Amino acid sequence: MNLIAALIGTQTKLAQFGNTDLTWILNILFYVIFIVFIFYGQKIQMYVMLREVEVSLYKLKFIKEEGRKIAVETIKEIGKAQTDPTDRVDRFLEYFTIGPQNLDPAGVVWKLEHILDVRDTRFKDEVKAMAPASDEIQVNNLENTLEAASALNFIYKVIRHYYLLGKKTLSLYVIMQIQMILPLVMREAEAYASALKAFAYGQPIGDGAGALVAAKLMHGHETRKIAKDCVVATVPFEGRTAFVIKAEGPGGNVGKPGDAIKAVIEENEGKIATVIMIDAALKLEGEELGGVAEGVGAAIGGPGVDQYKIEDSLLKYHIPINAVVIKEDIGDAVSPLRKEIFDSADKALERVKQVVLEKTKEGDKVIIAGIGNTIGMGQ
């Protein structure tokens, strides 16, 4: 009853409210807001930004936890471990690699290669210890799954660091820089999240577009191991002899195409008419997914060791190098292979054929290297 009386009272007062009183109140309200924004505008903006980062941080935390869960479940399912692998997985997620000192850059590539080899062996040993029942293919897939989970963990920690630092220092510039790159970071995190499932199930991913082209070329021909995790097949191709190279599938790995190309060149004493590399390339926004483009140079990503080795071998014998790339964005590169990219493999193959016909003569020897993660692709 009291509440109803109070409401009726307020209603009566409002009805008696004069125009002048209202104008006064609105004017005062306007000035108060104006003054508050003059002095606290930047702070309000900062809190809005912090809130935005916080929301993304929640999402990153969820993705990271899911990644960890998927990794643990997959290891338990495939590896049939005797003990719970959770602690080992947590330890793996915190692994780091220290790059070589480059104050004196001479020989830095070999130092980097050594560190990457040690890292690879260490990762494989860890996975084997976590999942003793897994075969070579599953070890590779599990390693990829753990690496994706580790990348998500790292992204989460970096964003959390800047968020907490911004909150502690209340520095607009600390908060602003992280808020500005947040959409790109989130895209990358979402890409890794979809990669996790693909790696766990052993599904082919967009990054393997180059390997798919090579697999299509070498399928039905005898293959032999040429370098670590790399195979080569000698294929008759448009009247030429093609040495088709790819990482050994169907486990998730990229192999060492640098060593493989070098080995084939040395086996043939440099008598190679041309080298054609096929790889997935990051497309710019607005470009067609699965578009095929052609150019020159070593089409290969990664830390640069393989690119260096390829360029070095080519220079020794002055062998021309051509590149065919299949365009895709970061999300497509690490998530299950899209139909558009799968269909582009045939288009890329046509382009390779065209390059071989235009740049070489009948009877020549050519190297065709399909670069990328060969997960879910045989040969």
Added chain:
Amino acid sequence: MSETSASTTTTRISSFVLLVVFITLALSLLALIFSVTIIGENSDAAWVLLLLGLLGVAISTYVLVETRRRLSKLKIAVPPVNTTIECKKCGIKNVREFQRGDYIFKETEPCQKCSDKMLITAIYREVKEKEKERFPF
């Protein structure tokens, strides 16, 4: 191969935010009721109350909808991946959902027609047309 739902720790809505939203919503609705009842006696005040009420309802609804949208976004979507199996001899083609252990160029079960081994020729996912945004550039 279903979507993973959000865990409770990372997806809870702040109770403070909810309280503020519901108080704003209640006050806005009250302002709307008052504005309707006093419109004959003081039209200026009624208009101001109507404006404030509508603004309050709009803001609180927006915050609620956005919070719900944020929660529904917290999922790792697993797109359906299909495996195409072909018989090279008689050309029979089967498409089924991806199964663990499938890989491109894997020899699978014998063909029902000619008993020759079938081959996995494709594994990919298809993105529906509506998911793609089209720009005039």
